């Protein structure tokens with residue numbers, strides 16, 4: 001570190017760890033960064049805020065050498081540098097946790113981390129270190145577990161631990177907590193504060209403004225690729241930070257009580273054992289989801305949410321077909337397309353890979369779920385693909401959900417994370433389902449757009465759609481659910497009215513401590529609810 005004497009203060013002036021001057025990045029359809037200045041001091045936790053598509057990830061990718069500026073200068077500890085590649089960035093001491101994970105699904109945690117480290121160490125030798133660091137930082141991991149069996153929350157832990165093993169001087173975190181539990185977030189923050197007190201600088205991107213307030217020393221706000229302001233988060237409120245970010249008053253969502261209608265989706269003692277040895281077995285899961293209601297399912301990632309979505313969507317078939325009924329008909333042995341034909345739409349938690357095919361255009365991604373049922377959307381007629389109809393459908397989603405992109409021909413992978421999420425949720429809503437199941441509907445979505453998505457889901461419910469939302473954000477579930485259940489260790493609690501419970505109570509249930517409450521089937525029997533008979 002270069003130190004220079006400051007005669008007026010009689011204290012040494014510290015060189016910034018990182019300084020960006022006039023950084024620009026231009027893509028064919030958008031100026032992602034426009035002459036951005038940013039300074040990060042040693043030991044500083046610096047937030048970068050902005051709406052979806054404001055240019056945050058692009059800026060971070062330039063600092064990490066994944067992509068390169070078209071103009072501007074980067075200074076590292078006082079010296080001008082070029083960062084041609086991530087390995088050059090790591091050599092400087094820069095680590096990055098990406099928003100979209102770069103993990104090989106068929107390899108174990110230790111094998112993945114060993115591949116990512118510049119010093120070649122065998123996975124066996126690395127395993128104890130991974131265990132140690134993950135425990136020290138409150139992000140428990142089994143080094144021998146295969147990545148494909150892990151939920152997005154667990155995968156995120158792998159990415160964070162991978163970075164921490166490299167002892168970075170600047171740690172870039174692009175939405176590291178988007179799918180971590182509240183306790184994991186608190187532990188991570190303790191660790192980040194410890195890292196910062198040891199001199200590590202942290203660049204922190206998040207849409208969770210309360211986290212930014214709790215953690216960050218400074219914030220730089222981006223709007224449409226430009227720096228629109230800076231702030232000291234502790235002197236702001238989440239609302240004032242949001243308004244600084246979106247440049248207008250924060251929208252809100254409203255749910256008004258209404259009576260639920262007929263049972264649209266019925267899970268009756270649904271049992272499912274995944275092939276994956278690390279998966280979670282679903283045990284006697286029962287729930288009745290009615291027309292015109294939103295039921296939220298809270299839970300810590302990895303407690304059966306993935307399996308539940310697979311069982312409901314048809315990605316995995318059920319031995320007992322009647323344990324899952326859609327509109328009164330057993331569907332447990334039908335494939336996803338057959339379930340979609342009957343009015344089920346769903347949003348999986350992984351947007352790249354499951355929710356959308358990265359290399360396909362938005363229009364083609366619309367076709368992937370919109371072709372069924374034939375005739376309803378008009379995307380396929382007489383076996384022929386109707387490109388104009390598909391393009392019009394995609395344009396409609398882009399306009400209604402304010403998806404920032406270069407149009408319906410843009411590849412899904414070119415969209416910012418939050419904008420792709422808006423497109424996927426918008427696509428499923430626009431298909432006018434009878435039952436809508438969403439996992440992490442606002443993952444990575446900015447606070448203004450999250451309200452827009454939540455309101456769109458509430459509007460669906462008001463139109464009589466039965467909606468199931470799986471989310472790790474308890475506040476979100478309380479904002480938009482009529483009833484809330486908790487999934488823990490593959491069992492589902494009773495779904496209780498949101499107005500009759502509290503975040504604290506649901507938090508206790510999330511640890512699996514709801515035996516004294518009742519499981520859903522038991523409670524339903526006591527309440528005299530009747531499951532639809534086969």
Ligand SMILES: Nc1ncnc2c1ncn2[C@@H]1O[C@H](COP(=O)(O)OP(=O)(O)OP(=O)(O)O)[C@@H](O)[C@H]1O
Nearest residue numbers: 027032052053054055056057058414415416417418
């Ligand atoms: N490889 C690319 N090709 C074309 N356009 C791109 C590419 N990468 C990013 N963009 C565009 O640059 C803009 C900024 O994207 P970026 O991912 O930096 O936004 P962001 O602020 O990180 O958004 P989010 O909060 O949704 O992650 C967006 O309009 C995006 O579509």
